[in-house]
Amino acid sequence: MILHIDMDAFFAAIEQRDNPALRNKPVIVSGKSERSVVATASYEARKFGIRSAMPVFQAKQKCDHLVIVPGNMKKYQAESKKIMEIISHFSPLMEQVSIDEAYVDIKGCERLFGSPKEIGLAIKNKINNDLFLTCSVGIAPIKFLAKIASDMNKPDGLTHIKEHQVKNFIFTLPIQKVPGIGKSTMKVMEILQIRTLGDINKFTLPILTQKFGKMGQKLIALSNGIDPSRVETNYTRKSISSETTLPKDIFDFETIKQVILGRSQSVGRDLRKKNLVCENVFIKLKFSDFSQITRSKKLDTSICSSSAIFNEALALYKKIQLKKRIRLVGVGVTALKDKNTPVQMQLIQDPNRQKKQWESVDSAVDSISEKFGTNIIKKASLSEINYRRNPDAEENSN
Ligand code: TTP
Numbered sequence: 001m002i003l004h005i006d007m008d009a010f011f012a013a014i015e016q017r018d019n020p021a022l023r024n025k026p027v028i029v030s031g032k033s034e035r036s037v038v039a040t041a042s043y044e045a046r047k048f049g050i051r052s053a054m055p056v057f058q059a060k061q062k063c064d065h066l067v068i069v070p071g072n073m074k075k076y077q078a079e080s081k082k083i084m085e086i087i088s089h090f091s092p093l094m095e096q097v098s099i100d101e102a103y104v105d106i107k108g109c110e111r112l113f114g115s116p117k118e119i120g121l122a123i124k125n126k127i128n129n130d131l132f133l134t135c136s137v138g139i140a141p142i143k144f145l146a147k148i149a150s151d152m153n154k155p156d157g158l159t160h161i162k163e164h165q166v167k168n169f170i171f172t173l174p175i176q177k178v179p180g181i182g183k184s185t186m187k188v189m190e191i192l193q194i195r196t197l198g199d200i201n202k203f204t205l206p207i208l209t210q211k212f213g214k215m216g217q218k219l220i221a222l223s224n225g226i227d228p229s230r231v232e233t234n235y236t237r238k239s240i241s242s243e244t245t246l247p248k249d250i251f252d253f254e255t256i257k258q259v260i261l262g263r264s265q266s267v268g269r270d271l272r273k274k275n276l277v278c279e280n281v282f283i284k285l286k287f288s289d290f291s292q293i294t295r296s297k298k299l300d301t302s303i304c305s306s307s308a309i310f311n312e313a314l315a316l317y318k319k320i321q322l323k324k325r326i327r328l329v330g331v332g333v334t335a336l337k338d339k340n341t342p343v344q345m346q347l348i349q350d351p352n353r354q355k356k357q358w359e360s361v362d363s364a365v366d367s368i369s370e371k372f373g374t375n376i377i378k379k380a381s382l383s384e385i386n387y388r389r390n391p392d393a394e395e396n397s398n
């Protein structure tokens with residue numbers, strides 16, 4: 001089941017929340033000049049026929065007591081961030097598609113948060129309680145229907161298209177509601193007398209391809225309730241890294257190697273905690289004269305074990321010809337993905353055995369670190385550096 005969440009009259013609702021004098025009034029948010037267009041209109045203003053993208057002068061003509069509020073993008077972006085954080089709490093499979101809307105795949109979340117409808121209501125309640133804003137939620141077994149559903153009972157709506165309703169829903173769905181159908185496509189639809197998505201089935205693939213190009217095949221799939229598009233997560237944190245400023249600037253290979261090991265463990269732990277894998281490892285070195293370099297490697301596989309990250313980071317380090325003393329060492333990973341993509345460790349002999357071994361070592365270390373702190377358990381080769389390190393040495397993770 002997929003949820004689509006879309007905030008109601010987003011910019012205007014924020015302005016009405018923050019200024020009680022604007023509540024229950026026809027409000028538009030727009031630029032300041034006379035030539036500006038409406039970014040959005042409160043639902044009170046929509047009763048006068050005012051819509052997004054309408055010139056402000058036209059909006060004023062439609063409603064003489066219209067309140068015009070200049071937009072404040074920084075504020076809307078900050079609210080958007082809070083909303084996305086709330087939504088992602090319900091499922092890690094979240095895809096933000098614009099400033100005020102996101103898809104969530106709730107597969108596997110039911111045991112934790114209840115039925116799809118209960119999850120939809122819980123998201124609405126949390127957003128409303130925490131931020132005093134309303135949203136509309138669409139729930140459907142396929143992505144494009146979830147979006148259509150969220151728009152059906154705005155504002156403050158919740159619409160659930162159940163599996164057994166899909167066929168009938170598609171049969172009667174006005175064709176202009178299908179994503180990707182613009183004005184020019186609509187003209188052809190009219191000529192062919194295609195009024196609903198169900199009408200698509202009256203035509204063969206060659207005819208639809210001739211009329212709509214590649215879209216023809218997609219329309220046939222959609223009209224049969226098939227939407228191959230998935231919820232694609234996008235991480236606001238595109239990288240995870242950890243770095244240490246050394247107590248004094250050094251050349252010593254063994255010490256640097258151990259710092260790389262420590263930072264790799266920290267990055268690996270962070271990665272696993274977020275249920276992510278990475279396909280790119282980098283190291284960063286800062287030298288005694290404060291100059292710095294980074295070296296990275298794109299991997300053939302996705303990894304998340306600390307040992308795999310360490311091996312890659314160390315290989316990068318070994319390639320660098322050191323000319324100056326090192327002041328800071330950092331290890332990081334990018335190209336992050338969900339862990340449900342196959343994970344491979346550094347494979348030498350028996351791939352599966354080694355992979356399992358490292359997975360269990362990592363998860364044991366992770367749970368001990370989680371309980372007792374990150375310094376309580378680490379690779380034997382790290383104990384020495386800890387002993388030697390100045391307690392004031394900085395360690396940063398981000
Ligand atoms: P929308 O979700 O399309 O609109 P909305 O949230 O204001 O109203 P609703 O979803 O209840 O119909 O867009 C989200 C925000 O994006 C909107 O508040 C303002 C901004 N926006 C523009 O700046 N210009 C536009 O043309 C549109 C459509 C939106």
Ligand code: MG
Pocket residue numbers: 006007008009010100
């Ligand atoms: Mg919206």
